[in-house]
Amino acid sequence: MENEIISYLPRLRRFARSLTRDAADADDLVQMTLERALARLDQWRDGTRLDSWMYRIMKNAWIDEVRFRQRRDTRFAPEEAGAAVGREDPEFDKRIRAMSVEQAMETLPEDQRLAVALVLVEGLSYKEAAAVMDVPMGTLTSRLARGRAALEAILNPQREASS
């Protein structure tokens, strides 16, 4: 069990990275998820997938975090994130371009971002993603379609315009 959870850490970190704005927040979210999961291991039923169960805990932890931040409505310091990016670095140009993916993801409402992250980044099937999000399939696909359209418009504006 321990090794199974540890084997999921890279994927949980990737999922967290696609939800949050920066890497430090993402690892905080992974930590929160692990704490919750480990405290409730007895609630996990054999026969359901442990990875899906953990995605679901992360989804809930993230929604809680978003609500908490909205209530507090303060400085989850964007300037800190900026400082790490601004260094002289041969990878600089790549990171600048890469930033736009994060910024594009950030413009999505949470429910669409979750759908996009679970299906397009984590590679879950629609059925699995709907189960993680606790919504019917139709809700999942419409959130996914809307999130996708918004991302395409931001990341690929010329393509959108020409089609």
Place this chain on the structure above:
Amino acid sequence: MTVEDETLMAYVDGELDAAENARVEAALRDDPALRRRAETMQSLRGTLAGHFNPVLSEPVPDHLEALVRKASPDRAPAGTDGGASWLARLLQDWHAPHTIAVASAVAAGILIGTQLTAPGSPGGPFAFENGRMTAGSRLASALDRPGAQNAPSLAVQVSFRHQDGRYCRTFTASGTAGIACRTGGDWQIDLAAPAAGEAGTEVRTAGTALPLTVLDSVDTWMSGDALSAAEEEAAAAHGWQPQ
């Protein structure tokens, strides 16, 4: 025949059954606008995967792993078990992004395969059979030659050793960019994504037409540095087989 956007999305995401798949593929053959739409959807998958997959190869911070080990009642001795899990993690890191990239390449291959059989475009850059996409003869002969290649609508840029030992090369061909890895006697297309810029109408020099997905995958997959000209010559002399 019309294909709803939501159906096309499900096609690109591999969610359709065989009959629906066939119906969409038939529609794709006849409808260039629909094909472009599908390629845009596929390209977004590639962009997101290319952006986030490198996280899989980052070392997991110690405190996260320690949290799991500390909480677990069946804790193993730190020394030996730590070594084994390090190796397991390393193997998983290597395989996970690779598998995903192949899955998306296969999805892209479905599209490309469709174009291949479209009326008026025989002999495209890729061959697609048994769920495996390989370079067509023209692309394959460009990949065989050492050094950067730059022919009309066909270019080969950098070469590198994959962590699994295979030789791989980046290419752009007819608006598609990707990574081909020498697998047995073929150049297997392990990653395919729409090339940056306008689709395949102009010849670009190495680098400029490679989308982020491809660059990130090179970073993730590469063992050591990109091959020098001499190393490419040597590899080509041995048929690009791992030595």
